[in-house]
Amino acid sequence: MIRFEAVSKIFTGKKNHTQAVSQVSLSIAQGEIYGIIGFSGAGKSTLLRLVNLLEAPTSGKVIVGGQDITALKPRELRQLRRRIGMIFQTFNLFNARTVFGNVAYPLKLAGTPKAQIKARVEELLRFVGLEDKADHYPEQLSGGQKQRVSIARALATSPDILICDEATSALDPETTGEILKLLRRINEAYNITILLITHEMHVIRSICDRVAVMENGQVIEEGSVYDIFASPKQPATANFIRSVQNDQLSPKLLETLKSKHQGKLYRLVFKGGATSEPVLSRAARQHNVDFSIVYGSIQELKGQLFGSLIVEFQPADELASIDRLVAQLAQTVEVREVIDHES
Numbered sequence: 001m002i003r004f005e006a007v008s009k010i011f012t013g014k015k016n017h018t019q020a021v022s023q024v025s026l027s028i029a030q031g032e033i034y035g036i037i038g039f040s041g042a043g044k045s046t047l048l049r050l051v052n053l054l055e056a057p058t059s060g061k062v063i064v065g066g067q068d069i070t071a072l073k074p075r076e077l078r079q080l081r082r083r084i085g086m087i088f089q090t091f092n093l094f095n096a097r098t099v100f101g102n103v104a105y106p107l108k109l110a111g112t113p114k115a116q117i118k119a120r121v122e123e124l125l126r127f128v129g130l131e132d133k134a135d136h137y138p139e140q141l142s143g144g145q146k147q148r149v150s151i152a153r154a155l156a157t158s159p160d161i162l163i164c165d166e167a168t169s170a171l172d173p174e175t176t177g178e179i180l181k182l183l184r185r186i187n188e189a190y191n192i193t194i195l196l197i198t199h200e201m202h203v204i205r206s207i208c209d210r211v212a213v214m215e216n217g218q219v220i221e222e223g224s225v226y227d228i229f230a231s232p233k234q235p236a237t238a239n240f241i242r243s244v245q246n247d248q249l250s251p252k253l254l255e256t257l258k259s260k261h262q263g264k265l266y267r268l269v270f271k272g273g274a275t276s277e278p279v280l281s282r283a284a285r286q287h288n289v290d291f292s293i294v295y296g297s298i299q300e301l302k303g304q305l306f307g308s309l310i311v312e313f314q315p316a317d318e319l320a321s322i323d324r325l326v327a328q329l330a331q332t333v334e335v336r337e338v339i340d341h342e343s
C-alpha cells in the first residue's frame with residue numbers, strides 16, 4: 001500500500017543542511033494501523049509528509065498503491081491527495097465555516113454536485129456522532145468534537161489512507177480514548193490504512209498493529225507493537241520506551257516503598273492541563289483524606305508535561321472516603337492502585 005524505498009529528505013538552508021529523513025525503507029500493508037515513534041526531531045513528521053508529497057523526497061521512491069508518487073503530474077497529484085486524508089494535533093479547521101462547511105470543503109474542491117455533498121456530509125457526521133452539530137462553528141465545539149469534524153473532513157473524499165499527525169496529543173485521556181475508538185472503527189468499516197505519529201505510547205499500544213522507531217532520520221527498528229515493546233533490540237528504542245513510559249518501578253523499589261508506607265498506594269498519571277492544576281490537593285481536602293507523595297516524576301515531551309506520581313492515601317477522619325476521592329481524581333487523571341507488581 002505504502003512503500004518507502006531508500007527515501008531521504010534533506011532541507012537545504014542558506015547556511016546549513018538538515019537531513020531529516022535518511023535512507024528509509026518501509027512497507028505498510030493495506031488496512032494496517034501503523035505507528036511511527038521517536039524523540040522530537042527524529043524525522044517523523046517529515047516522513048509522514050512525504051506520503052502525500054507535502055514534502056518531496058531528495059532521493060528514493062515513495063510508492064502509494066503501486067504508483068511512484070514522485071513521478072506524478074500536478075493533476076495526478078491532486079487525485080492522489082483525495083485518496084489520502086490527513087488530521088493534525090491542532091485540528092486545522094476553518095473557523096469561519098460551519099461543521100457542515102468544513103466537511104463539505106474537500107468535496108466542493110473536487111467538484112461534487114451539491115445534493116451528493118449534502119448526503120455525504122450527513123452520512124459522515126452521523127458516522128462520527130456529530131449529526132446535531134452541522135450548523136455549529138468550530139469555536140463552539142470541544143477539542144474531541146473538533147477532531148471528529150476534522151476526521152469527517154479527512155474521510156469526505158473516501159480516501160484509502162488516513163494520516164494522523166499527533167491527532168490525540170491535545171486531548172484529555174477520555175477524549176483520546178474515544179478518538180482512538182473512532183479511528184479503529186474507521187479502519188474496520190472502510191479498511192482504511194492508518195499511518196500515525198505520536199509520542200503517546202498508549203496510543204501505539206491501544207491501536208497500532210506495527211510500529212517503526214525513528215532516530216536521526218533513520219528507522220532504527222520496526223516490527224509488531226508487541227515485539228517492539230516487549231523486546232526492543234536497539235538500545236535507543238529501549239531508552240525511548242522507558243523514557244515515555246517512565247513509570248515502571250523495579251520490584252525492589254516497590255517493595256521498599258510498600259514497607260515504608262502502610263496506607264493504600266495509588267499511581268496517578270497527569271498529562272496536559274492536569275499537570276498545572278491542584279487536582280490532588282483539592283480532591284484530598286474535599287474527601288478528608290491525607291496524602292503523601294511517595295515517588296514521582298515529571299517530564300517534558302514535545303512541549304507537553306507528563307507527570308506520574310505514586311501517592312499514599314490515608315483517611316484523615318471518620319468522614320474520609322478514599323474510594324470517592326479516587327473516583328473524583330479519575331475524572332481528570334489516570335488512577336490505579338499500586339499492587340504487588342506493576343504491569
Ligand SMILES: Nc1ncnc2c1ncn2[C@@H]1O[C@H](COP(=O)(O)OP(=O)(O)OP(=O)(O)O)[C@@H](O)[C@H]1O
Binds near residue numbers: 040042
Ligand atoms: N521545513 C523544514 N526546513 C528545515 N528543516 C526542517 C523542516 N522541517 C523539519 N526540519 C528539520 O528536520 C528534522 C526532522 O524534523 P521532523 O519535524 O520531521 O521531526 P519529528 O520527529 O516529527 O519531530 P517532532 O516530534 O518535534 O515534530 C529536524 O531537525 C527539523 O528541524
